[in-house]
Amino acid sequence: MIVTRFAPSPNGMLHLGHAYSAIVAHDLAREGGGRFLLRIEDIDGPRSKPELAEAFRRDLQWLGLEWEEVPAQSTRLVRYEQAARDVLIGQHGVLYPCTCTRAEIAASATQSGPDGPIYPGTCKGRSIDPNRPDAAFRIDMAKAMEIAGPLTWRDALVGEQAGRPDLFGDVVLIRKDAPASYHLAVTLDDASDGITLVTRGADLFAATHIHRLLQELLGLPVPVWHHHDLLLDESGQKLAKRRDSASLQDRRLAGEDGLALAKALRSGNLPAGISLGR
Structure with missing residues (x-):
């Protein structure tokens, strides 16, 4: 259905x-x-x-x-926290804390992706207290893709796509000011709600690469997308x-x-x- x-x-x-x-x-x-x-x-x-x-x-x-x-x-905040703590951090170890500001990223980035400057990895490997209120959590994209393996997804209008979440770099999955980023929350929500056809605007087409990666890491069902x-x-x-x-x-x-x-x-x-x- x-x-x-x-x-x-x-x-x-x-x-x-x-x-x-x-x-x-x-x-x-x-x-x-x-x-x-x-x-x-x-x-x-x-x-x-x-x-x-x-x-x-x-x-x-x-x-x-x-x-x-x-x-x-x-009403779903516990679900976001559990997925991040138990699976992305505990099972896979693919999240790390980051305290960089947008201005610092813009000044040091050397590449651009679908959402703008790609994070240059400044905080990767640094010793940062993950409980600092100014710390967000980013995904180690290279490590996550190695765990997930090759990815594909299908858009009802343009057909099969090869997953390329690496185009975004190490994106934020837990924001400093929110319990989850759009990417993490919407991926978990669509699975919880049994969504089989994700309909949304063409401006979110590229974001689907990240969502497909998260589905693989979290063991979630894979819907079809329809980017109108x-x-x-x-x-x-x-x-x-x-x-x-x-x-x-x-x-x-x-x-x-x-x-x-x-x-x-x-x-x-x-x-x-x-x-x-x-």
Whole structure:
């Protein structure tokens, strides 16, 4: 059975890009006689605003979507800690503490990856108290890949892919200000929720290499991915909370017809100034 999910973070209102992503996940599940889940990803520290989750539910209902809600990320912290401590550190020994700042990394990095400067390994092998409040935990990518062996994964739109998590270098898996990075939390959550088809925007395509590595290390099932096109603004940039893209709540409260909007997004009849692209 197909199980998909929509997993927004309550650090800003939903916009048209979120609506499109939710509709894709919802419709693929319904077409396959499966389940469409809503998961609130609320571990972004003080940026997470609990009251926004209710606005998200109203937005999805306004669009005519039906879903099953699963526990929010804030209820899963023990699971993240256990996976990191017992498996990634205890069993495999692939995490190490790091106290480098972003400015220090930018100044010393000599290579760039999909997310920007690749960490140069400054703290690898250094003696750092792992309980320091300013310490994050990074994955020793070379060691992790040696343990995992060759990796592959499949995107429903573009086919089989060879796993290349090394493109990112030693990424952070436990943040200084959060119990888990996006990479670790979403990988564990999708497995716990039984997700069989991970639908998300094409901007997260490269991140799947890391998630596939974590699945192998943690002994998790491997889903299929579906990286859909993004909604772009007039400048060709993806719609984003940080650029104050018009919110679904504003449209809803203004009396716009949510069912008509969902129908238009499905048919590609996009609002003026909005286009689809990767």
